[in-house]
Amino acid sequence: MLNAEDNALITRVGPNTPMGEYLRRYWVPALLSEEVPTPDCPPVRVTILAETLIAFRDTEGRVGLVDNYCPHRRASLFFGRNEESGLRCVYHGWKFDATGACVDMPSEPAESNFKDKVRVTAYPCEERGGVVWAYMGPPDRQPELPNLAWAAVPDSHRFLSKCRQECNWLQALEGGIDSSHISFLHSSLKARDYAINASSRGLQDAALHDRSPRFFLEHADYGLVIGARRSTADGQYYWRITPWMLPYSTIVPAEPHAVMTGNMYVPADDETTLVFRASWHPLRPLTDAERHEYETGGVFHELVQPVTYRPYANKDNDYLQDREMQRTVNFSGIKGIQAQDMAVIESMGAISDRTREHLGTSDSAILGARRRLLREVANFQEGIEPEAPHNGDLYWVRSAAVEAPQSMPMLDVAEQYMAVEKSTLAKQSTT
Amino acid sequence: MLNAEDNALITRVGPNTPMGEYLRRYWVPALLSEEVPTPDCPPVRVTILAETLIAFRDTEGRVGLVDNYCPHRRASLFFGRNEESGLRCVYHGWKFDATGACVDMPSEPAESNFKDKVRVTAYPCEERGGVVWAYMGPPDRQPELPNLAWAAVPDSHRFLSKCRQECNWLQALEGGIDSSHISFLHSSLKARDYAINASSRGLQDAALHDRSPRFFLEHADYGLVIGARRSTADGQYYWRITPWMLPYSTIVPAEPHAVMTGNMYVPADDETTLVFRASWHPLRPLTDAERHEYETGGVFHELVQPVTYRPYANKDNDYLQDREMQRTVNFSGIKGIQAQDMAVIESMGAISDRTREHLGTSDSAILGARRRLLREVANFQEGIEPEAPHNGDLYWVRSAAVEAPQSMPMLDVAEQYMAVEKSTLAKQSTT
């Protein structure tokens, strides 16, 4: 349902591609702060937007994100020494600070001023909400950090994880805004416990009662408001409303006062996505039980391997699908919402061939998101800069999952339930 | 001895290639029936003629063979639920029957007729002789199943195996019709036991006496009759006659009343071949000893790994070649006829560069087969449909391995010895 050209246009993210440059107008989640936990700790490899980079935390605690290749002879700075406010290449000792300046070049004569002529590519970094954000676009276009609700709460209120998925970012994003698959992929086979994985009783009832939700889309300055409406047994509508915030943030629909989960589907390269996930409560610390569940691979957070962040359940082992479990316990035979999602989106191939899909009315959110992305990129190619990156407050929303009277239009539901709880910490200002 | 164009022409098997389309005029062995043993058992992945497919056995016992990709959003149907006469995608619950019809589309509104507009690619399947055959060509050209002798006997008379080879199908086929290598590749180093792997004393004597057999080819409606003639010590001729039945079936030369072995070298993709092998006796059940030998990786059947059907002896371990065995026991140092064959044909590369061969008189069977394939494809490209697929009875032949007087021409030998034993079960009619 996309032609091949458009499919390539909105999936490719490397430097000098239209979508790649568009994405570089936003701050990008590059790594977890905990990956570079302390000053002068070992540097780590980071691949984002098809660029191979090295992240390090310097002596002052600032995070640097520099090109993998030392500009001298192109040895990897990964092996470098992180010491005294800079990263020093092990080959000839050239040293760069977090801004990319060459601050020492001991292999050259002291009188040489070659040091002042050499820089390594370095991207500005900010930390917020446990995530290191990078800005990889032109310096004169540097935007605000998005005021995401989960990033504003104290660390005690939030659990954060990162997970590698082996497919293009758009597949991952489309999975995140497709509210209709929860009635199937994530469902249980037991009647009173239809959606075992769903935390909400309202969802369980509605998903059981009405498996072909009707979709409503409204454009917002931050992206799209995506509502999936199901009839309920008692004559109401059950709404699940997902905010899709440009370019790749979503919040899973959640009932008022529930723990929420937000996702960011960040392109590592054209065929790999890093999903940053935050589960948080706006008003209270997470309980030990909640934290324990996330840490052990519960509902929204996947158990991943060290360094690579690849889940243990992956395509090489068919996501540990158990056919007997599929026959008797749940719809997919796969354990965990994330593994279920990964199984279907990775099985489409590295970049899904969207010319061969057959989309129905229940896919209108996906169609709407693609149209929006195509419009964003078309505008951008005509020189119209995106506005959302320069207005971080646009991101100050939450999702909704509520029952409402049939007479209430979606925008009223959205207005009533998508405001972030008032008692949350005052949102932080950018930069 | 083939130019690069012809080599590409007869080795490439994907959709819309000339050879690929020609091969799609025949029923294709797609999998063993035992891979989908029971109604509603788990679906399995099948790659045939460079198409990625999913096979399943439905509630009524029919085998379905459908596209890997669900036509909705292109999730793999491999993860699907095989239930109530159809395969249901785990993503949004779309369900397809063995004919490819969409029989349920629960994610769409009940009033929607979108279900009736969507199909998944599905190929007709038939089971015979323990094999699931598929027809992947245009529906109006659907042919007869070939009346292969081994497929007509009761299951008790037959042992069946499947084995993955990591090279193009033509290399595998050429190995199967090359009767001259048995004097070398498959030979023993012990004088009275020259061809340890050969079951026949006549072969042992003749292969020892005359290692440069003369080849005789005769065209048949089903393909080629390939005779290799060796002089014997007592002034007779020892004939080994292989029927090559279009497009990839052969029968190993065997003496009258012996157990026979037939091979089908089925292209999985351009660089992978699935060899389906049947050892059978036309008149009696196989003995426990015979069956035990095949099951444990004896003369003609290879021990393979589960799911992939890759042999344990493979190119990654140099086919377990033992140089001391090669010095003292057999010619190759490799155990088992199939592993010996695989070592040489896979070592030619994924697709052998036939522009750089040097073929002699002992390669005339291979030359003849290539010429026949080129002619078949040339005719096909001119719109002349192959006739063999529409006459299953042509395949009702066996091989021969006999001593005969020097005065007897090959065709007389063939006529006398290549008829299938009369007391075999009445051959089955097609479809």
Added chain:
Amino acid sequence: MLNAEDNALITRVGPNTPMGEYLRRYWVPALLSEEVPTPDCPPVRVTILAETLIAFRDTEGRVGLVDNYCPHRRASLFFGRNEESGLRCVYHGWKFDATGACVDMPSEPAESNFKDKVRVTAYPCEERGGVVWAYMGPPDRQPELPNLAWAAVPDSHRFLSKCRQECNWLQALEGGIDSSHISFLHSSLKARDYAINASSRGLQDAALHDRSPRFFLEHADYGLVIGARRSTADGQYYWRITPWMLPYSTIVPAEPHAVMTGNMYVPADDETTLVFRASWHPLRPLTDAERHEYETGGVFHELVQPVTYRPYANKDNDYLQDREMQRTVNFSGIKGIQAQDMAVIESMGAISDRTREHLGTSDSAILGARRRLLREVANFQEGIEPEAPHNGDLYWVRSAAVEAPQSMPMLDVAEQYMAVEKSTLAKQSTT
């Protein structure tokens, strides 16, 4: 600092590339003699200059180096039988001697003269200094073997190793002539033991005192004389002089009377290098302690895996870098000079993108070597044959590492210290 065309020109080594053909004017180290230790031992696979070959030692002890593919049907000769003065293909028994002649063709009729029309590609081989050298160029251009000093000593005086590196040969060579990185990559963090890996006290002092050596280059008939000059604390110059002998031989700078180490960075293919290393003393056998150190992966010789010669410390395990060791013991956190070198040169990628380097004055040796290679290839493309391959005696030099008065020019230092010790065995004549 090279444009993309020049970078491709001097890195690509396959048949019919300019550099590939230039390199084929020299004898190439193809394998260690010990890989084919005895007459009629098993053949081994050898990839050199992007050609896949099979080496064997025949009954008379001669080494043959032939094409991997049997010219008949292109089965690999690796599986062949090495017997009675030739290598026999296991497929149909064709047999080739070390010159490439087909000496038996038993699958063809005795009266056939097809045997005389078929040859396998075979390259002349010579053994010297424990290495099998091959000549892969046109027969009428066959040169002399280089009179390398380490190859002339008795085996007792020499330790030889071979090691696979996963990058282009030029990266490996450039590492070998880059004398400035020893002050960093190979340095220790302890003051009095700055260069723990360096055997020489002079180096330790000088590398500590002056980390930006000045480079001096002089062209020689055999290649380049590369001098790195450092100031010493006592007002002298400390010289490290490396001879780079065309096309890929170097000798690590060593003090008079010390054990020396020579390297040959031989292109296996465009993205793989085989480093042949010899440590030798010109005047005496190596001691048990020295030999033990090399055998267990000491200073210059790496512990490698059998058959592949890939080091145990490799890019898949980040060369076993230990960040705590890097913090407290040595500059790189990697154990062993070779692993340190591999870490940096392999991390540049399979073929370094030299268009994006920033070279300083300390890189003048590398710049000089590239210019020389470009000139050699340019001359060669204009029909001017290289002369060095035809004058083996040019290679009769050693390296130097000495302190000398500031008034002494490099060429005087070179003349005084780079002559091979007189009492060395009389150098061998070529062929």
